[in-house]
Amino acid sequence: MKLKIGDKVDVLDDALSGIIQSIKGEIITIETEDGFDLEFKPSELVKTKSATLRNNVFDSASIRQVLSEKTEKKRHSTTKIKAKERYEPMMEVDLHLHKLVDHERGMTNYDKLSIQLDTARHKLEFAIKKRIQKIVFIHGVGEGVLKMELETLFSRYDNVKYYEADYKKYGLGATEVYIMQNPNTNN
Template identity: 40%
Template structure:
């Protein structure tokens, strides 16, 4: 597929299921309006052009007979299509100091970090025992020390996967953890 873009093209990010319509093009980047209404500026190498509706129907070999000419097919809400039937919401573990020490008697930085990692380890082990498949650790933005230590802890469990949590739901300081059924013994 040719990836020379024009204003009005439908595009999708390569690494995420985020799509939209091109609204501006310059020498180094392309700006598109996402289906959520956000303007995003990215390098053209990070985008692919999506086929228009007619090309998509031709490629898939299916046409909805109930659609009249000029109508576009109704799409499911992307957040609904990602959720499986009966999937529980994630267990959210907030590792901020004020959540772990509500009396505001914070220990020094080293003791605080140790307590935060111990809490994360405790909750991860709890999830493994109780067959909880989806956790979110909120670590906050800060200097990145807690995030780095949390990633080190999570790498010790080769059966689980983790990535940055959805920033629209949890902000930028959160890691999402997935535990497959095969990890439960």
């Protein structure tokens, strides 16, 4: 069935009907009986005769009931977190230099490495203070200098364990840090 301008249509999943005002590609604009212009896809509309589909199928009392059910506030269901997602890192820190500075022109390798390590130290301290248990530091593969320096940094902390991050998600260029929380410490 081909829809055209001037056709009377009903909206399939809503208690609306109207007359087609314009058709632009896959967007059909209808003017509702209340005078509003609304856009729909052709699959959301059905052509009707002179009497609306609602008048043929429902009486006015059942229309009111359907409308009240549709406008009634629904209870929000709580989103269940899968067991696997519970153990995913809470925080990601991308240490790629282009994410940390606007331009790296004129910087020495020492300057670049210092910025990356200072950022890692700052984020790790923040996570410890805010009691965030897991962080992933994305350092990239490269020559492995940053990775070795990060391992040196992490080994200075008694309450930190570190290991390769999830290979499927990060490849070889990331280290996951687990911060053991001391329940006696109130930060």
